[in-house]
Amino acid sequence: MSDTLNSPLQPVLSVENITTEFRINGAWHPAVRDLSFSVKPNETLAIVGESGCGKSITALSVMRLISKTQGRISSGSIRLQGRDLLACSEREMEAIRGDAMSMIFQEPMTSLNPVMTIGDQIAESLRYHRGLSRRQANARALELLELVKIPSAPSRFKDYPHQFSGGMRQRVMIAMALACDPQLLLADEPTTALDVTIQVQILALLAELKERTGMAMVFITHNLGVVASIADRVAVMYGGRIIEEAPVEQLFDRPTHPYTEALLRSMPRVDRDRSELHPIPGQVPPITVRTPGCRYADRCPLRIERCIREVPPLAPVGGNPHHTARCWVRADLPVQESIAS
Amino acid sequence: MTTLLDVKNVSKTFVVGKGFMGSRKAKLQALHDISFSVGEGESFGIVGESGCGKSTAGRSILRLVEPDAGQVFYQGEDLLTANRKRMRALRREIQIIFQDPYASLNPRLTIGRTLAEPMLLHGVATRRDVEEKIQSVLAEVGLPPQAMQKYPHEFSGGQRQRIGIARALALDPRLIIADEPVSALDVSIQAQVLQLMEKLQRTRRLSFVFISHDLGVVRHFCRQVAVMYLGRIVEKGSVNDVFEEPLHPYTQALRAASPVPDPRAKITVAKIEGDAASAMSPPSGCHFHPRCPKAMDICRREYPAWREVGHRGVACHLYPAKAGDAHAA
Numbered sequence: 001m002s003d004t005l006n007s008p009l010q011p012v013l014s015v016e017n018i019t020t021e022f023r024i025n026g027a028w029h030p031a032v033r034d035l036s037f038s039v040k041p042n043e044t045l046a047i048v049g050e051s052g053c054g055k056s057i058t059a060l061s062v063m064r065l066i067s068k069t070q071g072r073i074s075s076g077s078i079r080l081q082g083r084d085l086l087a088c089s090e091r092e093m094e095a096i097r098g099d100a101m102s103m104i105f106q107e108p109m110t111s112l113n114p115v116m117t118i119g120d121q122i123a124e125s126l127r128y129h130r131g132l133s134r135r136q137a138n139a140r141a142l143e144l145l146e147l148v149k150i151p152s153a154p155s156r157f158k159d160y161p162h163q164f165s166g167g168m169r170q171r172v173m174i175a176m177a178l179a180c181d182p183q184l185l186l187a188d189e190p191t192t193a194l195d196v197t198i199q200v201q202i203l204a205l206l207a208e209l210k211e212r213t214g215m216a217m218v219f220i221t222h223n224l225g226v227v228a229s230i231a232d233r234v235a236v237m238y239g240g241r242i243i244e245e246a247p248v249e250q251l252f253d254r255p256t257h258p259y260t261e262a263l264l265r266s267m268p269r270v271d272r273d274r275s276e277l278h279p280i281p282g283q284v285p286p287i288t289v290r291t292p293g294c295r296y297a298d299r300c301p302l303r304i305e306r307c308i309r310e311v312p313p314l315a316p317v318g319g320n321p322h323h324t325a326r327c328w329v330r331a332d333l334p335v336q337e338s339i340a341s
Numbered sequence: 342m343t344t345l346l347d348v349k350n351v352s353k354t355f356v357v358g359k360g361f362m363g364s365r366k367a368k369l370q371a372l373h374d375i376s377f378s379v380g381e382g383e384s385f386g387i388v389g390e391s392g393c394g395k396s397t398a399g400r401s402i403l404r405l406v407e408p409d410a411g412q413v414f415y416q417g418e419d420l421l422t423a424n425r426k427r428m429r430a431l432r433r434e435i436q437i438i439f440q441d442p443y444a445s446l447n448p449r450l451t452i453g454r455t456l457a458e459p460m461l462l463h464g465v466a467t468r469r470d471v472e473e474k475i476q477s478v479l480a481e482v483g484l485p486p487q488a489m490q491k492y493p494h495e496f497s498g499g500q501r502q503r504i505g506i507a508r509a510l511a512l513d514p515r516l517i518i519a520d521e522p523v524s525a526l527d528v529s530i531q532a533q534v535l536q537l538m539e540k541l542q543r544t545r546r547l548s549f550v551f552i553s554h555d556l557g558v559v560r561h562f563c564r565q566v567a568v569m570y571l572g573r574i575v576e577k578g579s580v581n582d583v584f585e586e587p588l589h590p591y592t593q594a595l596r597a598a599s600p601v602p603d604p605r606a607k608i609t610v611a612k613i614e615g616d617a618a619s620a621m622s623p624p625s626g627c628h629f630h631p632r633c634p635k636a637m638d639i640c641r642r643e644y645p646a647w648r649e650v651g652h653r654g655v656a657c658h659l660y661p662a663k664a665g666d667a668h669a670a
Contacts, residue, residue, distance in 0.1 A: 050527035051498075151615075165616045195390035195554065197613055200598040222527065225557075225600025248604045264602055266532035268561035270584055271601045277561065279532035283497060 010082075011038035012183045012216040013062065013101075018076030020054075020061045022287070028074070029287045031057045033240040035076070039184070039216040044207075046219045046231035046248070050263075052284055054240040055220045059186045062218070063103055064093045081183060099129045101184040102177035106192050108169035112161040118172045119145070119157035125179045144175040148205060167198035174205065181213060188220045203230050224267060228252060236260045239284060239295025242314065246323040256317045257325045259296045294326070302329045342380035344414075345548050346516060351375045351401055351411030357621065369621050371397040372408065373572045377565075379516070384542065384549040386563030386580065388556055388595070392620060393569040395552045399518045402550065403435055404428060415516070433463050436514040440521035442505035446493040452479075452504055453489035456511050465512055474511070482507045482537060499530035506537065516548045523558060535562060556599045560584050568592045571620050571628040578653030588655045591629045627658070635659060 020032040032054040039045045047055045060066055061073050064085060078085040080101055088096065097103075105111050113121055122144055123137035132140065138157075145153035148171040161169060170190060177185055187206065191199040207230060210217050219230055227234055227248070234251045236244040236259065244257040255261040265278040282299045285291060294300070297307040306328050314324040315331040325331040353372040371394045379385040387395045400406040402413055404420060413420040415431060423431060439445045446455060456475045460466035466474045476486050482503040493501060502522060509517055522538070523531040535558065541547055553559050559566055560580050567577040568589065576589040587593045594613040613632045618624050624631050630640040639658050647654055648662045 050529060167616055195617075196556075196598040196600070197390065197594055198616065199600075201614070223600060224528075224602040228602050228604040228606065229600055231604075252602060252604055263528060266529045267602060268532070268535065268555075268557040269601060270556040270560050270596065270599045271603070271606065272560075273581060274561055277532045277536060279536055280529035281533075283499070283530070 009040045011040050012081060013218070014038040014079045015058075015062065016077045016079075018061055018078060019074050020057050020066060020071065021074050022071045024288055027288075028072075030074075031071075031240055031287055032061060035240070035242060037235055037242065037245070039218055041183070041216055042210060042214045044210060044217040044219055044230055044232045046221060046227040046234045047237060048221055048224060048227050048234060049237035050222055050284065052287070053237040055222075055237050056188055058237070059103065059188050059218065059220055062186060063097060063101070064088070064090075095129070098125050098177075098182075099180045100182055101186065102180075102182045103186040103188065104170070104173045104177050104190045106189040108166070108173040109161060111173060112169065114161055117158045117160055118164070122172070122176050122179055125176055129180045140179070141175075144179055145172075147178070147209070148172070148175045150175075165198075167194055167202060170194065170202055171205070174202075174209070178209060178213070181215075183215055185210075185215055185217045186220070187217060189222070190219075191226065192221070192223070199226070200229075206230065224264060236263070240287070241295065241311075241326060243296065243327070244325040245314070246317070246320075250320070250323050254317070254323070256323070256330050257296075257327050258300050258302050258330065260325075262299075294328070302327075304329060342383060344378050345381045345383075345416060346379040346402065346550070347412075347414040348375060348377050348398075348402065349412045349414065351398070351408045351413065353397060353401055353406060353408045367621050370572050370623070371406075371620065372401065375411070375569075375574055377567050377574065377577060379548050379550060379565075381515075381548055382542065382546045383565065384551050384563040386559035386566035387550065387552045387569060388554065388559050388566060389569035390554060390595070390617060392571075392617065394572040394620070395554075395569050396520055398569070399437070399520050399550055399552050402518060403432065403437060405437075433465070433512045434514050435516045435518065436509035436512060437518040437520065438502075438505045438509050438522050440524050442501040443493060443498075446501065446504060446508075448493055451490055451492055452484075452507075455493075455504070456489075456508055459508065460511050463512055478507045478510050481510065481541070497530075498526055499533060502526065502534050503537065506534075506541070510541070510545075514547070516550070518550045518552070520552045521554070522551075524553065524555065531558070538562065556584060556596065557601075568595065571617065571623050573628065573656065575629070575657070576653065576655045578651075582651070582653055588650055588653065588660065589629075589657045590633045590635050590659070594632075627656075 016036045018032060018035050019030050021028040021030045035058060047058060049055045062078055066073060073086060119141050122141035126132045126137040126140050142153060142157060150156055150168060150171055191202050194202060221227060231248045234246060234248050235242045238259050244260045255264055262280045266280055268277060280299055285295060293308045293310050294312055297303050312326045312328045314326050315333050317323040317325050317331055351372055352374055355369045355371055357367045357369050375398055377385060387398055389395045397406055401408045408421060453475055457471050460471055460474060475489060479486060479488055484503055523534050526534060551563050563580050566580045566583050567574045570591050576583060576592045583592060584596055587596050615632050626642050627640045627645055630636040637658060645656045645658045646662050647656050648660050650660050
């Protein structure tokens with residue numbers, strides 16, 4: 001699983017220092033701040049965090065789906081296989097979305113056209129991006145329905161979205177997303193609305209398809225249990241920033257940022273006997289509130305003076321360059337070096 | 342422990358209009374022969390997936406859904422035969438909190454008025470001392486006194502659930518039906534609300550019927566649990582027994598599919614295929630048999646009788662039934 005970490009493969013997606021802002025009452029406020037990450041072929045990066053941490057805005061920024069009237073990506077770069085997406089026109093983006101990269105969402109019903117058969121919806125993308133004839137596109141659409149394991153696919157080809165269950169609709173969405181063999185799949189809480197016995201089926205399907213196609217996947221979720229089962233690498237977000245990043249086993253073995261640690265300790269577990277829960281006091285500061293230092297400082301038990309004044313950089317943890325955290329107290333930040341920065 | 346609530350053989354079938362102009366009627370058996378009991382100061386969990394009937398089970402206790410058959414004894418008195426006046430008095434003692442408190446709070450009323458209304462209506466407070474009582478219940482759920490003058494939209498999700506809990510507490514209940522009370526909340530906030538409910542359970546000796554799809558939350562909050570599938574209870578016992586060593590193949594699948602924050606945890610039981618069948622046309626025999634990896638011939642023909650295994654009960658042909666029990670289900 002983690003052998004992708006040290007592989008020499010070039011990243012499929014590389015996001016550098018992006019800031020995405022929204023206009024609220026006439027002023028611009030950042031929802032995603034100075035965010036960087038990359039994903040390699042056949043790798044799953046999970047972005048995990050609670051409501052309002054900026055995880056969905058990150059995915060929408062990559063897709064360039066931020067509303068132009070209220071939002072903007074004000075700095076940074078996003079490269080898909082070396083191509084600078086922020087320099088692309090809307091027309092160019094339309095050719096890229098659904099082709100080189102695609103996205104699936106939490107609620108498939110709102111992303112499917114209710115008055116079009118699912119076969120036609122999948123075929124549409126193939127005709128648009130690949131210029132296939134109706135017959136060729138239909139044949140490929142049927143293969144895709146079989147790929148995502150829709151039972152008796154030929155007979156369901158002409159069914160409408162409402163005739164499918166929630167889990168089956170998400171399979172249809174996955175089939176549409178994979179129609180043009182994307183190099184990158186962005187999955188935003190794709191199993192959150194599903195029952196757990198269906199969730200495991202979808203997670204297994206996504207893992208299998210990733211393995212088979214070698215695509216890179218960015219999996220956005222609030223659920224640490226889901227992260228543990230699907231991710232190769234994990235980025236934890238809080239207040240618009242990545243505050244910790246590590247290979248999945250290291251993150252769960254050695255959660256280092258106090259927020260990551262607190263998140264794990266506040267989760268009731270089905271595999272543990274009744275244990276004490278440790279809620280995180282307080283709540284996330286709204287994006288309209290500016291803070292000069294660490295966004296987590298006011299809830300953090302380890303807070304020192306510096307946390308309130310200055311944003312900590314992402315720094316290695318325990319000398320491990322693959323495990324980084326933004327914490328003045330816990331990350332490897334030698335005194336001189338941190339003063340110099 | 343004395344029994345506070347005793348639900349006996351409750352069933353409920355909804356008639357659902359189907360087809361154009363409601364020409365065809367279909368029946369949906371939402372609850373089939375549901376029995377469980379809750380001790381004083383105890384939390385009883387009901388788990389299951391969408392459409393299994395767990396919410397209907399909770400609502401039928403309060404008669405927000407009228408069961409077709411069975412009995413619901415509250416302190417020995419059958420709620421299902423109580424008249425309207427008596428039921429109104431009893432609803433003071435049995436309160437309900439919902440998943441989405443925003444949907445159950447009147448957006449035009451301040452929190453103070455929302456809390457005052459039931460208190461005055463039930464005579465728990467007078468015009469004179471109502472404010473004092475509201476302040477004390479707000480303090481109990483961890484909200485500041487200024488919350489009284491505010492409207493629901495001014496609060497976050499976690500605070501709204503505290504308001505939902507405050508409203509339930511306003512009438513000094515003994516039993517709370519909590520229907521997915523923390524499912525819409527972020528984990529860090531969910532833990533705050535769970536901790537509040539635990540505190541209230543201790544200080545007020547409250548009993549809970551705690552309905553949830555989240556096995557982790559139920560394991561944390563409850564002592565006893567019932568697992569439901571398509572309108573029936575398929576397994577019942579202490580949370581430790583049921584989640585450590587599930588007997589029913591459905592409970593096993595549910596437990597195995599529940600995500601745990603441990604990348605080394607492997608799914609030990611073969612994951613089940615397919616979707617749950619519709620409650621409108623449940624499969625013959627055991628409703629779970631089409632998805633069950635251990636299904637036998639008898640499972641397709643006959644619904645399994647309820648059987649006791651140790652301190653637990655389970656409805657599954659894999660376990661020996663006592664001779665006399667065969668017809669009891």
